[in-house]
Amino acid sequence: MQHWSMYWQTSGVLNSFAEGDANQGYTGAIKKYWDEMFDSIPQGATIVDAGCGNGALALLAYDFGRANQKDFVIEGLDAAEINPVKQFEKQPAVAKKLKAIKFHSATPIAAAPYTAESVDAVISQFAFEYAEQGPALTKVGEILKPGGMLITMSHHASSKLVKDSKVGVEVLTAILEGSPLFQQADLIIDLAMQAIPQLGDEGWAKYSHNRILSQSTKWIMDSLLQRFDKPEQQTYVKDAIARVARVLQAMNGSNLEQARKQLTYDYHVLADHKKRLDEQLQSAYAKKDITALKKAATKAGLKLEAEPFDLDGEVFGWTITAEKA
Numbered sequence: 001m002q003h004w005s006m007y008w009q010t011s012g013v014l015n016s017f018a019e020g021d022a023n024q025g026y027t028g029a030i031k032k033y034w035d036e037m038f039d040s041i042p043q044g045a046t047i048v049d050a051g052c053g054n055g056a057l058a059l060l061a062y063d064f065g066r067a068n069q070k071d072f073v074i075e076g077l078d079a080a081e082i083n084p085v086k087q088f089e090k091q092p093a094v095a096k097k098l099k100a101i102k103f104h105s106a107t108p109i110a111a112a113p114y115t116a117e118s119v120d121a122v123i124s125q126f127a128f129e130y131a132e133q134g135p136a137l138t139k140v141g142e143i144l145k146p147g148g149m150l151i152t153m154s155h156h157a158s159s160k161l162v163k164d165s166k167v168g169v170e171v172l173t174a175i176l177e178g179s180p181l182f183q184q185a186d187l188i189i190d191l192a193m194q195a196i197p198q199l200g201d202e203g204w205a206k207y208s209h210n211r212i213l214s215q216s217t218k219w220i221m222d223s224l225l226q227r228f229d230k231p232e233q234q235t236y237v238k239d240a241i242a243r244v245a246r247v248l249q250a251m252n253g254s255n256l257e258q259a260r261k262q263l264t265y266d267y268h269v270l271a272d273h274k275k276r277l278d279e280q281l282q283s284a285y286a287k288k289d290i291t292a293l294k295k296a297a298t299k300a301g302l303k304l305e306a307e308p309f310d311l312d313g314e315v316f317g318w319t320i321t322a323e324k325a
Helices: 002-008 028-039 056-067 092-099 133-143 160-177 181-206 208-227 231-250 256-283 287-299
Strands: 046-050 073-077 102-104 119-125 144-155 302-311 314-324
Touching (some): 002 256, 028 056, 028 119, 028 144, 056 073, 056 092, 056 119, 119 133, 133 144, 133 314, 144 302, 160 208, 160 231, 160 256, 181 208, 181 231, 181 256, 208 231, 231 256, 287 302, 287 314
Parallel strands (some): 046 073, 046 119, 073 102, 119 144
Antiparallel strands (some): 144 314, 302 314
16 A cells, blocks of 8 residues: 555645646546536535545535535545645645545545444545455445445446556566666666766766666667557656656766665656556456446445446446445
8 A cells, every 4th residue: 555655645646647647636528427426416415535545536526516505525535645735735726625625544445434324425536446345335335324325436447547557567567577777777876886986977977887887778778669669658668768867867976875766766656656557457347347346235235336437439437326225
């Protein structure tokens, strides 16, 4: 869970898997879907965003409630360590809204801190599927009021998002585990620590061993770009290469320790991203998973329905609703 905690503690990150993309929460058809769902929830309802991250979906509920005099009471919980208000302290307008939402950090769905039949709706965007399904559904069935709803948009095993994640895992695995890119960069920094105190920065630039290692590193980068030349692969490759290149280009005799720390940090950022992509692949629902989910929901006293959700002519996820009798 540490890889998710680190992600949500990045300033300005609102929704998941925002690397390289606009990070302004959910818009367009996704927002339209949720607005329709919020419209069906009664005025004054208590709504819990399960797996809330830094509050992208909770904010949608907040905005809809304010705009439509719904007076929702909104809370969010996440198994990771979160502090949404702190992450948006440089964006006062967003932080002000987040302060109106009660967030529960390090709180899995199955440990939701609510009394029986005290919640009107549990909502979730790309999060509920990560939980252990049996205990999570049992807890939801326990805390929902009669007639209360579980409403989620969850990852679909055949979606473009999931297909892209498979690409990401393949490329990042090759870079981090199958290539010496980061090890080579670390070797250059190690050599610089020994040579620059004697040669100075100008002497280091001309140093034959530095030139050989730098050429070798460039060859590794070029090889990765040639190997993963498809557009969907290039996003991951170029990001990794750019991280290494920035460290080496900025490196000089006065910041060698900082350069090594930055290289280590960038490696772990990519490794954590790979972990999150792996978990997404493992959590995405196929049709057989929906069948199992319906059975588990029935045991929890919920009647569950699921439909594919299309976006731009392609399957994007599952919309899942489950009502408590």
